[in-house]
Amino acid sequence: MTQVGIPRGLFYFYQYPLWKTFFRDLGAEVVTSSSTGRQTIDVGIVHTVDECCLPIKVYFGHIHELIQLRPDYIMAPRLVSIEYRSYICPKFMGIPDMIRASLPDCPPLIDITIDCSRDTRQLWKDIYRVGALFNADRRKVKSAYEHGLQALKSLCVLTRQGYTQHEAIELWENYCLEQAELNSGDLTVGVLGHGYSLYDPAVSLQLIERLRGLGCKAVLLESCPRDAVEQAAAQIPKKMFWTLGRKMLGSALVMDQSADIDGIVYLACFGCGPDSMVGDIVGRKVRHKPFMLVTIDEHSGEGGLVTRLEAFCDMLRRKKVQKLESDLSAYGIHAHCR
Amino acid sequence: MKVTFPHMGFMHIVVKSLLEGLHREVVVPPPISQHTLALGIKYAPEFTCLPLKIGLGNYIEALESGADTIVMAGGWGPCRFGYYAQVQRDILNDLGYDFQMVILEAPDSKISQLLDQLKRLGEKVSFLEAVQAVRFAWYKMAALEKAEQRYLYTLPRTIDKDRAEQLWEQVLSHIDQAGSRKAIDDILAQAMLSWENLPRHHEPLLRIGLVGEVYTVLEPFSNQNIARSLGRLNAEVTNSVQLTEWLNDNLFKGHLFKSRTTHINACARPYLPCSVGGHGRETVGATVDFAQQGYDGVIQVGPLTCMPEIVAQTILLRVSKEEHIPCMTIYFDEHSGTAGIQTRLEAFADMLRRRKALQADYSDVQQGGNVCAVHARG
Numbered sequence: 001m002t003q004v005g006i007p008r009g010l011f012y013f014y015q016y017p018l019w020k021t022f023f024r025d026l027g028a029e030v031v032t033s034s035s036t037g038r039q040t041i042d043v044g045i046v047h048t049v050d051e052c053c054l055p056i057k058v059y060f061g062h063i064h065e066l067i068q069l070r071p072d073y074i075m076a077p078r079l080v081s082i083e084y085r086s087y088i089c090p091k092f093m094g095i096p097d098m099i100r101a102s103l104p105d106c107p108p109l110i111d112i113t114i115d116c117s118r119d120t121r122q123l124w125k126d127i128y129r130v131g132a133l134f135n136a137d138r139r140k141v142k143s144a145y146e147h148g149l150q151a152l153k154s155l156c157v158l159t160r161q162g163y164t165q166h167e168a169i170e171l172w173e174n175y176c177l178e179q180a181e182l183n184s185g186d187l188t189v190g191v192l193g194h195g196y197s198l199y200d201p202a203v204s205l206q207l208i209e210r211l212r213g214l215g216c217k218a219v220l221l222e223s224c225p226r227d228a229v230e231q232a233a234a235q236i237p238k239k240m241f242w243t244l245g246r247k248m249l250g251s252a253l254v255m256d257q258s259a260d261i262d263g264i265v266y267l268a269c270f271g272c273g274p275d276s277m278v279g280d281i282v283g284r285k286v287r288h289k290p291f292m293l294v295t296i297d298e299h300s301g302e303g304g305l306v307t308r309l310e311a312f313c314d315m316l317r318r319k320k321v322q323k324l325e326s327d328l329s330a331y332g333i334h335a336h337c338r
Numbered sequence: 339m340k341v342t343f344p345h346m347g348f349m350h351i352v353v354k355s356l357l358e359g360l361h362r363e364v365v366v367p368p369p370i371s372q373h374t375l376a377l378g379i380k381y382a383p384e385f386t387c388l389p390l391k392i393g394l395g396n397y398i399e400a401l402e403s404g405a406d407t408i409v410m411a412g413g414w415g416p417c418r419f420g421y422y423a424q425v426q427r428d429i430l431n432d433l434g435y436d437f438q439m440v441i442l443e444a445p446d447s448k449i450s451q452l453l454d455q456l457k458r459l460g461e462k463v464s465f466l467e468a469v470q471a472v473r474f475a476w477y478k479m480a481a482l483e484k485a486e487q488r489y490l491y492t493l494p495r496t497i498d499k500d501r502a503e504q505l506w507e508q509v510l511s512h513i514d515q516a517g518s519r520k521a522i523d524d525i526l527a528q529a530m531l532s533w534e535n536l537p538r539h540h541e542p543l544l545r546i547g548l549v550g551e552v553y554t555v556l557e558p559f560s561n562q563n564i565a566r567s568l569g570r571l572n573a574e575v576t577n578s579v580q581l582t583e584w585l586n587d588n589l590f591k592g593h594l595f596k597s598r599t600t601h602i603n604a605c606a607r608p609y610l611p612c613s614v615g616g617h618g619r620e621t622v623g624a625t626v627d628f629a630q631q632g633y634d635g636v637i638q639v640g641p642l643t644c645m646p647e648i649v650a651q652t653i654l655l656r657v658s659k660e661e662h663i664p665c666m667t668i669y670f671d672e673h674s675g676t677a678g679i680q681t682r683l684e685a686f687a688d689m690l691r692r693r694k695a696l697q698a699d700y701s702d703v704q705q706g707g708n709v710c711a712v713h714a715r716g
Contacts, residue, residue: 048652049648049651049667050640050651050653051643051651051669052648052652053650078612080612085414087415087615088416089416089645090416090417090614090615090616090618090646091645091648091649091650093416093612093613093614093615094610094614094618094650094653097609097610097611097649097652097653098649098652098653100656101609101652101653101654101655101656101657102655102656104656110643113612125367143684180371205393217457236424237424238412238421238424240421241414241415241416241420241421241550242415242416244418268385270385271385272385272641273387273417273619273643273644273645274418275385275419276383276384276385276386276387276418276643277383277386277421277425279385280383280386280425281424281425281428284428284432295385316700322437
């Protein structure tokens with residue numbers, strides 16, 4: 001049976017059910033690397049240039065692990081765009097070439113180009129090309145892909161309930177999962193960030209789990225109403241051309257106006273291009289809620305993060321009880337009066 | 339309306355000439371200095387790349403000297419540059435400056451869209467005058483590029499390096515003031531002659547290609563004047579990016595003349611078959627091109643955390659091995675110490691000389707490329 005390896009990094013957290021269903025329907029066996037651990041990160045660091053952001057390093061760690069398993073193919077798509085006139089990040093566009101440059105002994109890559117910025121014709125051509133690898137005719141390929149899209153929809157149902165993409169994937173795969181306490185807690189905190197860093201517990205240093213542990217209900221991007229998010233994101237003068245960045249900005253603006261959100265936490269990656277701009281824009285636009293930006297890199301000391309989260313929660317609770325503090329914005333006119 | 343714009347190499351001379359041709363009062367920002375950078379660092383988001391910070395510093399200094407309109411280029415991703423103007427405008431608004439921002443977006447398909455944008459900048463300008471202004475500015479730019487190439491050619495070959503640099507500074511200021519094509523031609527001819535007459539030495543030369551992100555290549559302040567440092571080490575530098583080409587490719591979508599881009603992309607194809615935004619593919623392609631032309635080495639420059647250059651840097655590891663060309667990557671950030679860069683450039687030049695000498699001795703020994711990446715922060 002042909003084996004296809006899917007690394008547990010980057011768009012794994014958004015698209016895994018799609019590709020797993022797709023390849024299974026084509027008659028292939030899907031293998032994944034194990035969950036991100038310290039080992040993954042360390043190996044990833046060795047095989048990438050220093051300047052890469054942590055998610056890319058982690059991804060290379062997963063690829064390296066998959067290479068040891070020697071599957072017939074490794075799924076490493078060239079992700080350009082997943083919707084009209086929007087992009088993901090330049091690094092995603094060079095992923096297959098970067099892998100070939102730094103890991104020369106890897107098995108053949110399935111490096112289809114996912115580019116929906118103009119139309120989906122090229123994407124379908126590439127999907128049929130992949131289907132041909134498994135001797136599948138066009139009809140079979142098409143139905144496999146559509147089946148995959150359905151799997152993605154069922155994932156959306158789970159994430160809308162407040163599960164992270166990571167938890168939703170575990171549930172979808174029928175692994176037993178300790179029922180997370182989703183809706184309890186006296187605080188409600190909006191948590192934003194690129195899914196591949198926020199939902200990977202090893203990368204985000206369990207940010208969401210820690211917040212839950214501190215008595216917060218975490219509201220995620222995926223559970224915000226989509227139309228409201230798009231509407232809010234359209235308020236700024238120039239449409240943001242990063243898909244994930246636009247969604248984060250829109251959700252932040254929705255959360256800013258929503259009465260039951262107590263505060264917003266934004267997880268950024270050191271060296272991430274979109275984060276360096278979006279994090280700042282969000283910080284500038286969020287005027288009614290306390291806002292905290294956390295930057296992570298491969299540094300693994302979690303004490304600093306824990307302290308900041310505890311302090312943030314303490315502050316939110318005090319603000320709730322005392323009702324004395326105004327909503328001082330970290331930016332803008334107020335800040336410059338100082 | 340007093341118009342200003344960000345600095346990039348000698349672009350201010352060209353843009354100033356253009357806007358004055360459109361009957362606009364122009365405030366050229368003061369030359370980039372530590373003060374400019376300090377202003378940019380203070381107000382810009384911490385992790386954005388260097389060109390945004392320097393540009394912001396330019397605006398603040400220009401607005402302080404009386405400008406009220408900023409002209410800036412836009413873009414449509416995936417590189418951060420396309421969102422620069424938006425972020426900079428928000429920052430300046432929050433700082434309380436009163437100004438308007440004109441953002442020139444590259445046209446989707448039609449060149450007329452761009453001309454419309456340009457026309458809106460002008461005041462009571464006839465179409466003929468607008469065309470003349472564009473053509474005269476272009477003439478200045480072409481002359482400056484010719485002079486720069488000659489300067490980069492002369493600097494490593496002459497003994498009197500100070501004089502060569504002085505001449506270049508003179509050309510810059512004279513062309514800035516020139517009011518006619520005749521004057522530009524005279525200045526150019528004069529400078530060429532003066533460079534020609536400088537005393538030469540007969541030491542062996544190195545040829546180094548400079549590739550990377552466009553701003554860092556073109557703006558000497560942002561790369562700590564790497565071309566000059568290398569020229570003083572008797573290494574001739576060739577820029578992979580020229581302003582005329584860059585404008586032709588990005589703003590005019592290749593409508594002006596046939597660019598080298600097709601060739602560069604073809605060079606990049608075995609290593610990076612598609613665009614990765616910014617200048618990533620051009621960096622890879624130009625490196626292959628330099629290797630095929632027999633250059634001794636390639637230096638890649640870029641601002642720290644530049645996404646397309648990180649992709650290119652990763653791929654250069656392979657290019658270096660397969661095309662047998664030593665590559666070095668230097669990222670620049672707000673750190674301003676020059677000694678670290680100088681040491682690395684000297685070491686790189688020494689290594690290239692040694693490699694060249696070894697190859698001359700044992701011409702059958704094929705050496706693999708050496709790659710090292712260094713941070714400007716040291």
